[in-house]
Amino acid sequence: MIYFGLVLSSLTELFERLINLGAFYLSPTRLFLLVLAYVTYIGYCGMANGTLRIGPSAKRFGLAVLALILLTALSVTASDDFEYSGKRALNTTSIYLMPLVVYLYLSVHSTKYPAEILLQKAGKCIVYSGLVVALFGFLQEATGIFQVSREIRFIGPIPFTRINSLFMDGNFLAYFLIFPLWLAIAGGEELTGISTRGVRLTIAALIFLALVLSGSRGGMLMLAAVIGSQVWYKFVKGRRGWVLAIELPIMLALPFVLLAYAYYGFEHIYANVNTVDTGNESGYSRILAWYAGLKLYFSHPWLGIGPGNFVTMDKGNLLPVNYVQPWVALRISTLAGHSNVLEVLVESGPFALAAYFMVQLSLYFALLRASCQFGDSRFAIYRSIVFATVVGNLLISYYFLFFMILIGVLLFALDREAFKRASPHVPRAASVSRMSAVVAGRR
Structure with a gap:
């Protein structure tokens, strides 16, 4: 079932949109209830037969997700349309619960999914x-x-x-x-x-x-980020401190530097727009959306404007009249934030944004720990991908279901490896030998 879901959700975004088509229609509230019911069911099954083991990586990720869910729910109270924002919050909640659904399912059926085979088949699917x-x-x-x-x-x-x-x-x-x-x-x-x-x-x-x-220039930036991350990791020979010295500031500081430049340096950007954005308007439209978004944020600095409301606000009225033609302002009013970071900040406030970064960094740190401390090249590869996605999330407004499923797979694999190393009966050498035997058997 995990492989089937991963293939379908990675093949096409249309699979994710089936919940809004005809007979398949499910409102965000119903989707949330279905996810919650399934989490409860597999959790009960795991506790009943004693197979449910929650490891440290899943616990840290789960706590970060819980904080994000609660803070997003709190921001619903700031919305003028409580019902609309409530449904949007539940939809986001159901998406962020997906990794934990996958993790619980794999934990309950752990004998069917050895971590080595799971990572290999998941990678093949992708x-x-x-x-x-x-x-x-x-x-x-x-x-x-x-x-x-x-x-x-x-x-x-x-x-x-x-x-x-x-x-x-x-x-x-x-x-x-x-x-x-x-x-x-x-x-x-x-x-x-x-x-x-x-x-x-x-x-x-x-x-x-x-x-x-x-x-997509953002896509090329992500490719440069993933290559640079892996090259730097190998150059410093996997030393955790050196990896963090470069990558942590990029993940945390880069979003705020770019957003601040879009707001405080708007006049300079406008004066040089032909050099900032050559050939099309996509880069400049992001600057306009970010500028308007920060205007919204400064008027609602603590709880935001409520989930989902960024796309419903008349952002055109917040753009500088002297710089932006009316038709451009009208177009910007229909655009999303072009940034998950900005949308979380504007819609749910700074505390929710901190939780949002905690969710991403909890996965990143778990992969970094496994790759640096234990020299596991498999997790080093995924660590560089996660680093690139954190950078990419600055430039896109979307949550990918296939990535949420993959996060559940990675958390499960990380914790199975942690359980192995913690067990006095399974030394590291035995784990390596088992992996070698699995790979050799597939040749």
């Missing part, structure tokens, strides 16, 4: 899903099938139509493609189940081409 998505993107470029809008970009002098494949948006597509691309390049057989290096690199080349055709 890599081959990325290949399918890339091939569909090429078909879209050649035929125009399911092309939502025709947006022309350039690679040097060569024009191309920006693709979105099955993700409805080129930026969402690029965000997803980072996962299969980096696993195919750096994951090896351990994380992909693909024994031939040439096959992995061929798949990586096809996925990279799809990433380029997505026309």
Whole structure:
């Protein structure tokens, strides 16, 4: 079931939107109740048969999620439309509970999912899903099938139509493609189940081409982040302090530097907009949305304006009249924040934003601990991906269901490894030997 859900949710964003289509319609409230009921059920099953073991990584992540849920719920009281914001908060809650649902399910059925096999099959699901998505993107470029809008970009002098494949948006597509691309390049057989290096690199080349055709500069930034993270990790030989010295300031300080520049440096940006954003308006539109968003935040600095309200507010009225044409202001009023960081801050306040960072960093630190202290290259690869996604979350307003499922898988694998090392009966050498035997048996 885990592999099935991971494949479907990584193949297409449309799977996530089934909850809003026809007979499949479920309001956010009902979705939340279904998730809550399933969590309760598998928790009961695990406690009844004594198979439920919650490890340290899941506990830290769960506490951070609980804090985010409670603070988001508190911010609902600041909304003018309590019912609307309440449903939006429940929808967000159900998404953030997904990793814990997956974790509990895997814990209850732990004998069916050895951590080594689980990571390998999960990686294989993602890599081959990325290949399918890339091939569909090429078909879209050649035929125009399911092309939502025709947006022309350039690679040097060569024009191309920006693709979105099955993700409805080129930026969402690029965000997803980072996962299969980096696993195919750096994951090896351990994380992909693909024994031939040439096959992995061929798949990586096809996925990279799809990433380029997505026309997402944020996607290319994430690719640079994931490569840079892994190069730095190897350069400092996995020393935890040196890794954190570079990556922690980037994850925590970069969002505030860019948002502050968008607000306090707006006049300078406007004067140099042609150099800031050449060829299209996507970069400048982000600056406008961020500027308006911070205007909203400063008027509601503690609890925010309520979940979901960023897209309903007339942000155009908050833009500088002398700099922004009326049609631009009208367009900005219909845009999202183009940043998960900004939306959490504006809608739920600074304490919820702190919890939001705690959720991301709890996973990052767990992966960093496993990769640095125990030299586990599998978790080092995922650590670099998580670092890139934290950077990417500054530039996108979306929560990916496939990533939430994958987080549950990673937490489970991290805690199984922790249980092994804590057990006096299973030394580290035995764990390594078991992993080697698993890999050898699949050749």
